[in-house]
Every structure is written in C-alpha cells, then in structure tokens.
Amino acid sequence: MTAEVGAGARTRLDGSTYLRPLPWKHAVEVLPPEAIVKLHDNTLAILEQVGVKMGSKAWLERMADSGARVDFAEERVWFPPGLVEEKIKMAPATFELAARDPALDLRIGSGNVYLSTDGCVPDVLDLATGERRKGTKRDLSEITRLADALPQISFHWQPVSATDTPDYVRPLHEIEAQLSSTSKHIQQMTVVDPWNARGMVEMLEVVAGGKEALRARPLMSNFQCCISPLSWEGEPLEAIDVLAQAGIPVGICSMPIACATAPATMAGLMSVMNAEILSGITALQIAYPGHPTWYIPYATSMDLNTGALNLGWGPEELTSEMAGAQIGRHYGIPTITGVFGSGAKTANWQAGVQNGMSAFGKVFSPADMVTAAGTLVFCNAYSMEELVLDAEIWDIAWTFAKGFDFDEETLAFDAIAEVGPANHFLGSQHTRDHMLDFWRSGIFDRDAWEDWEAKGKPDPVDNARRKMNEILNTHEPLPLEDDMLKELSKIVDAYQAERAEEDD
C-alpha cells in the first residue's frame, strides 16, 4: 500500500481548503516478526479454547452453521483456527467512504492516513477559563463546524455527547447536529443498538436520496465494540445487522484495559485485544461476506494509584498504537488506530510530548484512519483550542512525511559557490526565491524575547484560540436544503416520541 506523496489531498467544492491525510510511506515495525507470530498463535488459542460470549441467538446460529462450536445456553462461541483465518481474509482491503461534498470522499486502503475528531467525550473544557462542564448538542455542532474548516481533519466522530438530549435517542440528535455542520464523512460511533441504527439509516436515506443512493455512497460509517474481555452483547450485533443491510461499513473495535479487563502485560493485553477484534471480524464476515470493515485496536492501561485510565500514559500506549497498526497491516485489513488524547489536564508540556509522539507514531506506523483530535484528560474533556493544537501537530507530521525536494535548484550549489566562506545568504536571489517554501507555524512562538515580553508572554493556547475564533466567526459549512433539515428533524422527533411513550 503505497501512494504518491500527498495523493490524498483534494480541493473542496468551494476551493477553499484541502484534506491533509498523511502520505503512507515506509513503516517502522515496532513488533519483531516473531512477536507477530506468537501474538497470532495466542489469539487463535484464545478463540479456540476460551471462546467469546455472543448475546444474540441469531448470531449464535450463524456461527454454529458456519462450523464454530456453540453453547447456546452459555451464549459462548469457540472458533476453529481455520475458520478465523479463512473469514478474516474476506474483509476487503479497499473501499470508499462518501462525504456530502464528493471532493471529500475518503479512499480506504489507498495509502492515506485520515485523521478525525475525537468522540463520545462527556465534557467540554474551556482552556481560557479552565472550566469543565457537560457537553451539549450545540457544542457538538460548533466543534464539528470548526473541524469542517480544518484541512487536517478528514472525517468526524461525535466529539462530545449531547447530554442535553434524552440518552435513548441521543445518537439521532448527534446525527442531526453533525449533518448540518459539515460536508465531510462522519463515523457514527454512538449508535450501538438496532433501534437507533434504524433511525440513522432513515436519516441518511433522506440526505443521500434513497436506499440505493446510500448504499452507493455511504455518508456515514460505524463501528461496534467488544466488551472486554471477550464479550459481544446482543444489541451491538443487532445494530450491525441493520447497518450492514443498508450498506454502511462497520468496524470492529476492542478497548481492553491492562490490569482490569485484560492481563497486566503488553503480550496479554494485545492477545486479548486481537482475539476480540478477530472474533468480531470473523463473525461479521460469516454474517455478511465481504462487508467493508476495520481492525480497530484501542488498548489502554489502568493507573494503579487511581483505578482510572492511565493519564500518565507513555511507552506502552505508544507501542500499542503503533503495534495495532502493524497487526492490521499484517492481516491486510483496513485499520483505525488511536492518536492524540493526552492525559494532561491543560495544553501544557505533557500534552505536547504525548500528542507529538502519538502523531509521529502514525507517520512511522501508518493506519488507514486515526482517531482522534481535540481532547485532554485522556479523551475525557473536549477542547476546541486543543483541536486547533492537534491540527497543528498533524500539519508538522504532514509536512515532515512529504520529505524534502532534492534537485539542482534546491541543493543550491551555485548559491553556495557565489556566497563562499564567511559570508551570508540573507540577500541572495536563491533565498528570495525559496524563503516562502518553509513551513510556518500559526501557533508556535518564535518572537524575540523582548517582543514576547512586550506582548505579555503569550502561550501557544492563546494563538490557538485566536485561530479558533477566526474560523468560528467566518466558516459556513456546505448547507443542507431546508426540506432535508425539516425531514431530519421530523425523524428525530418521531423516534424521541416513540421511546418517550414507551417510557410512560
């Protein structure tokens, strides 16, 4: 999977901005080949001997029919190694994801690394005041609109939970808010039950222009998560039925936590994770052969002092992100891995270190899609300033990954000969011709000390906030027709009314 440098960059309908996926170049393999072999062996042994729980009778029957050993009373499935290896090969290596603006369609497996906003975050964090509060539907719209304008962001998750809407129908409110705030592809990750899945498909058919149009151009994708360790609940599986039948790509995700829902070693953590993902992909390919999917590894660890997720994350998390992408590449299945999500509580030194390393991990160990930008406190608080800062890191990674030009002009032999020893290049023609070629940060401070003091010692966050406000004051996403907006709103209302009545 190689692509020309920057081949994924595309102009939008209004010609204003581009998508900036990282070019997929050579990879650093963090796991030696023998580790991959051992990991695969461990995984097959778990699937054959321990098995997974599956909370859906229909899915258990399909597994039994395809040759897996099933205990219906215990809701347990054991997969023979041959079945797993056969089925995971059926996952397509390439497919397309549609966007409302066709210029922003994503080509999965084309050698691009696409970045998204983070998702499902409970709180928003205002870095100007340090205030943290619950997210709302309006926050979701505004963050989505900001991300729509940032070329570094190629697709969206649901950045914050719209906690001011009823939780049973919240995913549909989120879809409504996002469809009108962006023309990029949306990965709907909060739909985890068949009822909301049906609402999602209904809404998408309105925007796409019918069932077949949606199937041809899936404006949204989805993924479902295994409950670690090794447990598939019934509702996510039934949601897959609704979405797969409508032609929506569905990824398979595992989020084990070392020491808690997985063993306390990298080997154990990744073995459980790989078993969970491969069980999901095997099941999906048994139920819907050839359906587009992703290998989605999100391994984390628990902090023993607090019992919470490890906010001080370091080498293990970086390794598991890079290794997860490597395993996905090894299986030839399109892959989504984690990026950013610093455990820091402000956009400080720690946030810079963690998010910088995490982003460059994607340059060195690429995946098809990487998630996600804009959060602090390890994905627990969304900050619009942080989204701008993460986009800036992505821009550094993007420029770095393109490499540098080397030809007679750029190597500057004549300029060097002309200037000679103990002189300078400040006024030379070559400098005038090329000084604009260098990347320039909109966020980094590179003032002289005196100027910086005179300006009141600004922080990069101040620069990010300025950029954020500029975008929010001016950016208008590609509008949805009024009729469509009304139709979407009607669907959300109808679903909300239906469930509200049931609750009464």
Place this chain on the structure above:
Amino acid sequence: MERIRSANFKQRYEVAPPETIEKIHMATLRILERTGVHVGSERVLKRLADAGVKVDLTDNRARFAPEFVEEKLALTPSHFLAAARDETCDLDIGGGRSYLATDGCPADVFDLDTGERRRTTKEDLHKLMILADAMPEIGLVWTAMAANDVPISNRPLHELLAKLTGTTKHIQQNSTYSEHGARGVLEMAKVVAGGAGELRRRPLLTNFQVCLSPLSWEEGHLDAMTTFADAGIPVGFCCMDLAMASAPASVAGTIVLANTEIVSGMVILETLYPGHATFYVAFPTSIDARDGNMEAGWGPEELLMQGACQQLARRYGVPVTVGVGGTGAKVQNWQAGLQNALSAFLASIQPGDILSDAGTLYSSLIYSFESFMLDAEIFGLLCDMWEGYDFSAETAGMKDISEVGPGNHFLGQQHTRDHMRDFWMPKFFNRATWEDWGAQGRPTPQDAAREKVREILSTHETEPLPDGMDEELQNIVAAYELSDEDD
C-alpha cells in the same frame, strides 16, 4: 543502581532515500573541490599544503580533491572510548548505544528560586553537573552553561573544574576555542587521569569544534583542535547552519552546506592525524526571513535536516550527535514538550550515538533546571518504549485469560499482581485525577520537576576528587589567567 541509562535503538528509519544521500555526498565533494573552505590557521594551512591539499595562502582557502576527501574519510574510526572518572560510566561512543547529553553553553539561566532570567555563573554550572551526576538518563556532560563570573582568558578551565567536581561522568569540553584554553584544559585533565599517557589511553574529555557557517574554520578553533588531537583527545566537528542566513533557503541546500562543513573538518583532522577519533555534530536550523525575524526556528524542516544528517554520518561510518532538546519555546509549555518530543522520537528511530541538548529553552539560549529534568523524562520514556516486549504465552497470561473467561476481570489475578508494576511510571507527567489535581492546586509538570531538582541538590553527593587534587587543579586554573593585555 545503574548510573547511566542508555538505549540500543534498533530501528533504522530514513527521512531520505539512499540515492538522495549519495547526491548530497556528491554535492559536498563538488563544493570542497571548487569553493573549498576558509582555514584560518596558517600552521594548519601549511600542514595541509604539505599533505598535497591545494591551498591559497593569500585568502586562507583550502580546496580538496574528491579522491582525497574519500581517502581521508575512510580513516575515521567507527567508535571510540569516552572515559569517565568513574570507570563504570565509560562510554563506547559509536558502539551501538545512545546516550543523552546536556546542552551547552547558554549565557542565561532561569533562576531556580525566582524563575527570572539572569546571567549564568560557575555555581549554576556546578549545580547542573551535580544533577547530571545523579540522573541515570544523563550519559555525559557538556559545558552546560558559561561561567560568566570568571575571567574570559581561563574560563574553560574554571568550567572544567566545575564539571570535574560536579560529576564523575564523561565530559565533553565544547567551550574551548583557543590553543591557550586547550593547553590549560589538558593540563588539568592530565592531573585527573594520572599523566599524559593515561589521558591518551582513557580520554576523560572529548572536544568538538564549531564551523563558522558558511564554510569557515577560524584560527582559534583549529589550533584548539590540533592541541587536543596532539594529546589523543577525540575531536568532533559541529555546524549550526541557519537556513536563509548562514545557509541557503532550502532544506537540501542547508543539508549540503552542513555536511560540507563537517566533512571538511574531519578531512583536515584525518590529514593531520590519520585515524584520529572524531564525530559528526550537526544542528542545522532556519530563520524566518519573511518578517526579518532572526530567531532560530523549529518545524518539520528541522526534523528533516536532523534525519538527513544522521544518515550522512552513518554513511561515513562516524559516530553522530543529534540534537533533541533545542526547543524554541521560552517556557516549559505545549510547544516545548512537542518540539523536544518530536526530535527525540525521531532520534530514537534514526538513532544518534549522542542525543544532546537536554535542559534548555529559547533555542539553547537559556538553561532551565526544570527543563533538564523534563527532557530526561522524554529520553527515559523512549528507552523504555524501544526495549520491546515479550509475547510468549506465559507473559501473555494465557492461563489467566482462560480462567477469567469472557465478561469478567483480571484485577485479582496472580498474573496481574506479578506484572502490574512492569508498566512505565512517569516522574513528571501528571497522573492525578481531575479532582485530585484541582485539590493540589493544579500543579504543572515543571512544578514537579522543580521539586525533584531541589531534592537531588539537597541529597546527592558526587564522589569527590582525591585529596589535594582540587587544590592542584585550582592552581592550574589560576596560572592560566591572563591579564587583559595578554588576552
């Protein structure tokens, strides 16, 4: 307890394809042949002429034939011993392990108590050496800060004394740019080593000299270089090209110029001292000519230059120093963490033998004790990361996975209790929950770092010099002080 943390970084990432590296080498040969370099020392120029180099004595220019350059480059050893007062801290530079070094040598420091920017003193340097002595992440030290409070004429000697009494680790004497200074420094080193022969056998010092970009070697630097080389001290060559100012306005051109400068230094050394140990030290950066800002910058281009120079040094088979702590930020903020993490991360997959520059802010213009701790944290994280992980069934806990089964948890498992402490534990990343962090008054990583600095300075005791040696060294320092007329 291990006194020095180092890493065997096994990855071999390349920012540029091998054919580009070859083209850069060819361009270097072309410049050395046609433009040549300024050699500011007549003595060195004459020795080069004797060796068959084309020299122009009227404008102190030396031009090197491509075959001559290739022949001399082939003489460089691939590794060398950097000895330490504590023999357990000896380093085999180029032997496959990467070591972290301090930065050097800013003239300003952030005062540990007031946080204010002020001039550095000999005492500041001494304190930093004590920190370096105590911290396993630091493998060797530079003259981290200038001793502004002592006379210029014997300052390198004062600085060496501050280093020798502060740490028993290897000392890279980067602040010596004159024959006078080099002689004094060597006299001191001989006392500590136990004579000239011992110093040659176990060089407690290494040195490097800096090219004045573009393409100019000044007299003092060359004379210091020959003085050190005469004593068997390894001498590296360093350039600090600034794209758009002292180098062309392109990544490729700046790399070509930087490489030409370093190669010219190595060729001069190998011509005069065949087979002498040397190393490649490149710190190219750029200014922002668009707004006339002369501040050194930091961006993706700097990372590309760092990576390409590492590849060039590998091509020549010489040990390489890579800068990983050169943030342009003025405080320990998001920018500082990001910039230093990215250069360090790159240096862990395009490994340098020495990773330098721990501890400074504002493009190496201001030292910060807190930054020193924070940069060490980044290095430690990377050392852990690339040690790798065992994937055997036992380590994976296959038995436990089977016992726990689906929909349960691993909290009480023996395997969990056995391994839960294997996970990396940060020193300065904040791990508190939001609520605890608020209750603690929202501390920053630099607050934690400052506390650690104070703790080390109040507890760590560096192995003292043998009885009477301190006085002997002080006498040498005093003897090398020149009056203003002599200076």
